[in-house]
Amino acid sequence: MRFVVCGEALIDLMPEGVPSAAPGKWIAHSGGGPFNTATALAKLGEDTHFLGRLSTDAFGQQLRHHLLAAGVGLDLAVSTEEATSLAIVSLDQEGKATYSFHFDQTSNFQWRAGEFPQLHADDWLHFGSIGSVIGPGAAVLTEFVRSTPAALSFDINVRPSTLPDREVYADQVEELMREVGRNAGIVKASDEDILWLADDEADPVQYARRCVDEFGLSMFVITVGAEGAVAVLSDGSTIGSPGRRVSVVDTVGAGDTFMAGFLSAYTRDRHDVRRALEHGIAAAAIVCGRQGAQPPTRDEVAALVGAAQRS
Template identity: 65%
Template sequence: MRFVVCGEALIDLMPEQAISPEESRWIARSGGGPMNSAVALAKLGEDTHYLGRLSTDAFGRQLTSHLEAAGVALDLAVTTDDATSLAVVSLDDEGKANYHFHFDNTSNFNWRRGEFPELESDDWLHFGSLAAIIGPGARNVLDFVSRTEAVASYDINVRPSTLPDRVAYFGLVADLMRAVGRNGGIVKASDEDIAWLVDDDENPLSYAQAWVEEYGLSMFIVTLGPDGVAAVRPGGVVVQVPGHKVEVVDTVGAGDTFMAGFLSAYASDPSDVEAALSRGAAAAAIVVTRRGAKPPTRAELDAFQG
């Protein structure tokens, strides 16, 4: 199967060292949820093609090199002179990442209709996060997802600071879930994503179940942090696996790497959802023990799972 991963590739500026009150040192890491998933899929040995807009500036060249080094094919990528998008990252005491974005007129958000390929029914399209929400290109992403023949998976990956209006944000997400449901696709969100979208942190699985039925999804996956992950299927079927106890360095790329591990396993055996969830949870457990989004290889993941 060919995985086509659509969405943003950007630079995460992460604090490294305070030199003086006037100066600090930062690291520019290659990031962006969809790009992280593409890299993770390729490192797991999957045929992975990145569908994104890559700048010709210095940061864009870094992102291009990062994708190529991981074995991600760039035949579907778009080259642009738009500046690379930036995310300034801060970490709390538990290593959880928070983001502040610099996106106006940057590469990821200026999609044009003619920049999307025609995918086949045996392709798998994975997309998500900010490029599917932020204009002016988000409408063209929705149009692409709405007409593609490929089965799709969508990682909601809410970033409230980019669109603080919950109602408007959920309206965009709902349109994308409806598009994914055309071909019986899959949607993934964290419990925190769902709590913010619906302004209710009581029972994320109940919302997942309602959306599976309303939008015709084959599955809605809810990541639950240290409590593992659950998949809700039509008819109220829930499959849940536990998380792993590991020493967390930071959570950058955890959800993105989970999706790669899950999709890699699910594509090879769609009948065993529990095994696919376990594969994804193990991949995420490895990446949070590392600084930045550094997903495991297939050999590392196999060794971790024993």
């Protein structure tokens, strides 16, 4: 199977050293939710192609080199003269990341219809995060998702500071879920994503059940931080898997890496959702033990899953 991952690639500016220290230096990490998922899928040995808009500036060249070094194909990527988008990363005492963004007139958000390729029914299109809901390119991306015959997955990955109007954000997310459901696709969100989007919903699982039923999704996967993850299936039933104990350096790229681990395992055996959740959780646990989004290999994930099963 060919994975095509569509969305933003940007630079995460992160403080050097521990969260409690005043930053003396800032490190420019390659990042972006879909970018991280593409990198992680390739590191897991999957045939992965990045469908994003990459600047010709110095940061854009860094992003290209990072993807190529991980084994991600750039044959579908779009080259643009617009500047690379930036995210300023702040870490709390537990290493949890929050972001502020510099996006105006930058590369990720200017999609044009002619920039999208023709995908096939045996492709898997994964997309999501900021570029799917903001900027002039969001509507064009939605039309691409609507027209593709590829299998679909959508990582909501809410970033409230980019679109503070909760109602508008939720409406755009639901429009995308409707298109994903057209192909009986998969949606993923964190429990925090759901609680922000639907603050009147007391239970993220009930929110997921409503979305599965209303939009025709095959599955809604919810990550719940250190507690693990749960999948709500098309019949409303749930399958869960607990989290892994890990010494957290930071959480940058954790959800993106989870999705890569999940999709890699799920597309190899679509009958074993629990195993797919376990692989996603293991991949995310490993990346949380590293600075920045440094995803694991398939062997590293398999070793952690195997060790947990033996204990």
